Amino acid sequence: MIQFADEATITVVSGKGGNGCVSFRREKYIPDGGPNGGDGGRGGDVIFCVRRNLRTLAHLRYHPIFKAKNGGDGQGWNRHGKDGEDVVIPVPPGTTIRDAETGELIHDFTTESEDERITFLEGGKGGWGNIHFKSSTNQAPRYAHPGKPGQERVLRVEISIMADVGLVGFPNAGKSSLLDLFTNARPKIAPYPFTTKIPNLGVLNVDKDTDIIIADIPGIIEGASDGAGLGIRFLKHISRTSCLVFMIDCSDDNYLDAYGMLLKELGQFGGNLLEKPRIVLCNKMDVDGALERAHELIAKIRAQDPTVTAIPVSMMARTNIKSVKDAIVSLVRSMDEARFSGAEKPVKKTSTFMSQRSVDDSMEEQYPGMENQEG
Secondary structure (H helix, E strand, O other): OOOOOOEEEEEEEOOOOOOOOOOEOOEOOEOOOOEOOOOOOOOOOEEEEEOOOOOOOHHHHOOOEEEOOOOOOOEOOOEOOOOOOOEEEEEOOOEEEEEOOOOOEEEEEOOOOOOOEEEEEOOOOEOOOHHHHOOOOOOOOOOOOOOOOOOEEEEEEEEOOOOOEEEEEOOOOOHHHHHHHHOOOOOOOOOOOOOOOOOEEEEEEEEOOEEEEEEEOOOOOOOHHHOOOOHHHHHHHHOOOOEEEEEEEOOOOOHHHHHHHHHHHHHHHOOOHHHOOEEEEEEOOOOOOHHHHHHHHHHHHHHHOOOOEEEEOEOOOOEOHHHHHHHHHHHHHHHHHHHOOOOOOOOOOOOOOHHHEOOOOOOOOOOOOOOOOOO
16 A cells, blocks of 8 residues: 555754853953853754645655754854754645644644744753853853753644545545546546545636635545544545535445445544535436436435435536536535635734843843842
8 A cells, every 4th residue: 555644753852052151351461351251052943834835744754853953152252152053844734733642732734824934842042151240249250051951842743635625435436536527636546446545636627716626535434433444544634624525326235325324434533524514426327227326315315404415426427517516616615705704813923032042040140230229
């Protein structure tokens, strides 16, 4: 089976801050030159950024450790240590990062724009050099602050394909044929089950301004929610879709029970899959007797839920294809209108210069000469 990199466990480490320097001015004819030790540099950050040209996490699976550079130590003549280089980890849209031990969700990359950066771990702050501790009572301080240590986390990175429509069905129901017919994807199609072994994405071009992304996952089998088959592993890839398209093979003897079994497996998997709007396609009505079966199944589905759109189709004979396309486009557009009806509030961002230097109340006074002042 072809490996599809949709999960990875990585260790991320931010850089340590550089140590402050203890140094004194030494020049001819200038006795008692005083302290001139510089500050340590700031450690590098661990940064995630979204890259829309990425589709899997293969670049993380074979690179399990990401470590930012440490900050340089301060030097004499009040020279500041070099700041450590950040480490930037690119991820595809739809990626989530969780704590590897607790499973706690840390961040979900769904709304970030291309190349937008999210600082996950900040590097350690650089320590102050002895020039900061000069005072009238301590003209030759012989101490400086060490740099703050970096942070380390072990993360589980997962990707859920972001698409508008998710295709759901048992093996050999015709999902790949629909993807091939409607989109630019060319999935493997053959007259036997499990031809689809990894998720496939396709783009349905509606007009010059509108594209609809369709995701096809490997076929689900009964007991998938308990780990049977391939589909359960990839069900998370349709958890972000706006709506679902169910494909039912009406040439199969279990056509009447197929829809209920699919709903059962989705419900046991969890999430909000059963709450998503859906369209049911009763496929293979070009086979003898399948058309009557399709009408029987449609009547049963509408009796259970009159709001569900059910259409008899044939991917092979191209029957009712336009009706299917119109139904998908209409449903996706209605979902988009509902999703973007509210305006997003801007996020206020702040930054401070002095936060880049370490200040610890347990250490010596940071502002020599202020010890005896109140307030």
